[in-house]
Amino acid sequence: MRYAEPIARLITELTRLPGVGPKSAQRMAFYLLLRPAEDARRLAEAIIGAREAIRPCGRCGNLTDQDPCRLCTDPERDDTVLCVVEQPRDVAAMERTAQFRGRYHVLHGAISPMDGVGPDDLRIRELLERLQEGRVREVILATNPNVEGEATALYLARLIKPLGVTVTRIARGLPEGGDLDYADELTLARALEGRRPV
Amino acid sequence: MALYRCEGVVLRTHDLAEADRLVIMYTPDRGKHRAVAKGARRPRSRLAAGIQPFTRAVYLCWQGRNLDGISQVEVVESFAPLRAHLERLAAASYACELMDAVTQENDPQPRLYALLVFTLRALAEAEPEVHAESPAALLGGLERLLLSFQWKLLALTGFRPTFDRCIACGEPVADSAGEVAVSLAEGGVVCDRHARGAGMVRVLPAEVTGAVTGLLRAPLKAALGLRLSPGAAAALSALTRDYLAYHLERYPQSRAFLDVLREQAGS
Known part of the structure; x- marks a missing residue:
């Protein structure tokens, strides 16, 4: 059945969202159409409001509504430790731990040779400029523990070490509450490598 | 659900849906092979380590309608x-x-x-x-x-x-002053005439x-x-x-x- 043009357009737009197929898009569209008009207006305004107000922080690259962002201007945070992550959502993940009180730097991607993403496509120049200001004593490389994240961490470590800054990599090993018997060999090997005295 | 085993080397992976990865591997029995590793981007996934690029492993796969899936991985060489x-x-x-x-x-x-x-x-x-x-x-x-x-x-x-004779006429090619002419299109050396x-x-x-x-x-x-x-x-x-x-x-x-x-x- 062919939908009226406005419905078809809404479904097409919703299908563009990640993880949303035609069936889900159709369900969402009808949900929105059958709710009070005010609900749809609020959602549309939230999308437009966020899209217009949010931009990358000029300093750390995190998404923010004020530049520099709150994480960069918070006087309670430690200027000497800088955590480098791939994406803005990784900042949110680190913040959820409530363990890290330093500053962040978002690369907006990771080196991926096969996809043609090289160092020049990331915010590496901005990172080096921040380090040259001389306040940072330690850089924590918190890129993903996969091939692209590893390539990025290795590349950054090589660039940063000659600047006299300590470079560390987040630990890898067993997940909290996990079962040793169910761990794969590589993760177990990494966990053994990174063992600590108790 | 039909299961089968295959050995392979992971050539690359792509993120798929919320937490899955599409694995593209090369296998000696099926040629290039694509399979999805469900939930492989979650930290607790048992598949994550075995589907990293360059890993050689034996995979237990299930047959899907459009795309097969990986159910277990046994790493043979991780090439760490x-x-x-x-x-x-x-x-x-x-x-x-x-x-x-x-x-x-x-x-x-x-x-x-x-x-x-x-x-x-x-x-x-x-x-x-x-x-x-x-x-x-x-x-x-x-x-x-x-x-x-x-x-x-x-x-x-x-x-x-072919570098030992002219690819066009089959005659031996004498190099002139230590140089030879190679035709990329023909796939080998060519004599002066060709x-x-x-x-x-x-x-x-x-x-x-x-x-x-x-x-x-x-x-x-x-x-x-x-x-x-x-x-x-x-x-x-x-x-x-x-x-x-x-x-x-x-x-x-x-x-x-x-x-x-x-x-x-x-x-």
Whole structure:
């Protein structure tokens, strides 16, 4: 059945969202159409409001509504430790731990040779400029523990070490509450490598 | 749900849906093979480690309607050094991207699989020359291994060049002042008489065609001992790049990152 043009357009737009197929898009569209008009207006305004107000922080690259962002201007945070992550959502993940009180730097991607993403496509120049200001004593490389994240961490470590800054990599090993018997060999090997005295 | 086992090497992965990964592997029994690893991006996934690029493993897969899935992984060789050193990682990415480009699904070629495994093993184990533990020395060795891999790959996929006689008339070709004419289009050397009509002709030091013949005859690791004059080495790199690009009609994007590393090592 062919939908009226406005419905078809809404479904097409919703299908563009990640993880949303035609069936889900159709369900969402009808949900929105059958709710009070005010609900749809609020959602549309939230999308437009966020899209217009949010931009990358000029300093750390995190998404923010004020530049520099709150994480960069918070006087309670430690200027000497800088955590480098791939994406803005990784900042949110680190913040959820409530363990890290330093500053962040978002690369907006990771080196991926096969996809043609090289160092020049990331915010590496901005990172080096921040380090040259001389306040940072330690850089924590918190890129993903996969091939692209590893390539990025290795590349950054090589660039940063000659600047006299300590470079560390987040630990890898067993997940909290996990079962040793169910761990794969590589993760177990990494966990053994990174063992600590108790 | 029908299950089957297959051995393979992961060429690359793509993120799929919320927490899945699409794994593209090369297998000796099925050729290039695609399968989804459900939930592999979650930290507790048992599949995550075994589906990292360059890993050689035995996979227990289930047959899906459109796409098969991976249910268990047993790692045979993880090739961990390929992910722990930048130069090795760049070289392995190049090799895997090339394999992905030249192979097809449901077209098993066990000799290609063996070449890939030998290459990844050699790239993981290659040692920098004695007293020269620099990225430049390591990169030089890896580049020589990649040269051998590329020519062997071309030979196995039907593009073996002919360098011992003219590709057009079959007559022996005498090099003039140490140089020979190679036609990329014809796939070999051409004599003076046929050089004019042949496509994409490059005039190269005879040392270069000799080196390619040597690489094709010798085991992969012998490439580490390849010694050429600087001019011939550059000409061999250019010939390999052009020959590959002409016959495969594409060129791996990973080359750019290898070039970045080479520039940095040289500076």
